[in-house]
Amino acid sequence: MRIGVLTGGGDCPGLNAVIRAVVRKGVKEYGHEFVGFRDGWKGPLEGLTMPLDIAATRGILPRGGTILGSSRTNPFKIEGGIERITANLKATGVDALIAIGGEDTLGVATKLHALGVKVIGVPKTIDNDLNNTDYTFGFDTAVNIAVEAIDRLHTTAESHHRALVVEVMGRHAGWIALHSGLAGGAACILIPEQPFSIEQVCAWVESRFEVNYSPIIVVAEGAIPRDGDMSVKDQKLDAFGHVKLAGIGEWLAQEIEHRTGKEARNTVLGHIQRGGTPTAFDRVLATRFGLQAITAAHEGDWGKMVALHGTDIVRVPLDSATEKLKLVEPARYKESEIFFG
């Protein structure tokens, strides 16, 4: 079989580990051939390919990003997009696709599968918000980067008796904020799922100062004040209709300074959370996903996504990945509140 591989959406550490595992097992154990499609769905849409064999995947296990490139191209938003994809799959002799991506990329994969394209999905996102898998690779790396930043911010905050806000990624789901805030000993954690009271945040800030600690406030980029609007940088939408967010961290720092009289500063971690080498946990998870994905393809188990359930790598229906977002449940958030203030 000739199998096309693509990576779509925001990149994340571990993508190369999946590609390597798919190709290594696919060639060595099953004798399949591979074609790399460049830049997400743009690849099959425009016929952009690159050679993908064992030699091309050597040395990429610890490398961040993706050797295939990525984009947020949505072929369903492009006139004649689906016809162009099927024509290009035919022209390149590709029988099936392994699509590595998050909500948007796997959403397209699900629709293509319904139209008869042979697809296997692999879940990826630093946000950890894909349904029907306990974890996505990239999340552990992003959390560790945020924790390292928080550890560093503690010492400078204490030297200057300041409140420091750290804005982490997470438009709709607060997993990165929750895990990094818990691991980093934050004075409070603000997530999109739980609109916050600015009065309460300031009370937590003041109580930290009272016991001679400088508070670190971890806020997800999509967190919203109660009765407030989402923090919208501008109204531009990407091809999947997501607004570009920015500003909640800066807003918080200014409000805290104004309301408490304590100096406050904001740090936006941004794309630093997505760059660089994956943690060992993400390398192993991504590798195991890749091994399962190629076996699913070899067995012709189309329309499935590989997933982590407990410690097992399983196959679940592809459409279940995007049925709903996996959000932080109220009880999970509540258990962290004991550390606030």
Ligand code: F6P
């Ligand atoms: O979905 C991954 C993610 O990193 C989100 O956490 C973030 O909101 C978004 O992508 C940023 O997208 P872009 O890289 O297109 O600005």
